[in-house]
Amino acid sequence: MTTHEQNNSININSNAQMSFNQTQNHGSVFYILPSNHSTLKLVTVPxxxxxxxxxxxxxxxxxVSKNKMLFVDGSMPKPDNYLPDFKAWERCNNIVIGWIMTSLERSVAKSVIYFNTATDVWSNLGDRFGQSSSTQLYHIQDDLASLxxxxxxxxDYYTKAKALWNELDNVDSLSICCCNGCKCDTTxxxxxxxxxxxxxYFLIKLDDxxxxxxTNILMRES
Structure with missing residues (x-):
């Protein structure tokens, strides 16, 4: 074996060892519990x-609880395949894709099956289904009006109202000021x-x- 071949062999073994070490470190984003196989369902209803x-x-x-959100939000991009953590990243990426796919109804899963990264799968789902729906907004506002x-x-009344407010926030988000060094307190x-x-609105819908x-609370608030 030539010196060049020996050096390549050493580098490959060294990279493999570094990758293995990262997957065994419980604090590493590359660590995966033995029970966290790729067919694990993250939710009960796809x-x-x-x-x-x-x-x-x-x-x-x-x-987030599994320390894997970085693989879908773009914080952990795919490394070059010659880097030590490539294999560890590839394994985690494929497992996270598996988790997302098993949490989708079959026809939805088929529509994202050819994406190679969890980030691309996640972004595509968000682009297609995460946009605010005017119909959904109407129904939430109608439910609030009749509550x-x-x-x-x-x-129990507050719990129902809070659930509807949360739904409303998801489809009709609050305007946020994005100015650099803003002091207008718009948000x-x-x-x-x-x-x-x-x-x-909550108070005026209370029982008589x-x-x-x-009246006392509203006067104090005014």
């Missing part, structure tokens, strides 16, 4: 082209106004026997 935001939230939570306490506990002002509107409490 995404079927409806309610993308409701499907996405638990997926993100599970990926009243109507004999249930205040806690803070918008958030305060939104909270005030929701508090007011809370009318005095409602």
């Amino acid at each position: 995404f079927d082209r409806t309610e993308f935001a409701d499907w996405k939230k638990p997926i993100v939570t599970r990926l 009243t306490q109507y004999g249930i506990s205040i806690a 803070k002002i918008n958030l305060k106004q939104l909270q005030n509107r929701r508090i007011t 026997h809370f009318s005095q409490i409602e």
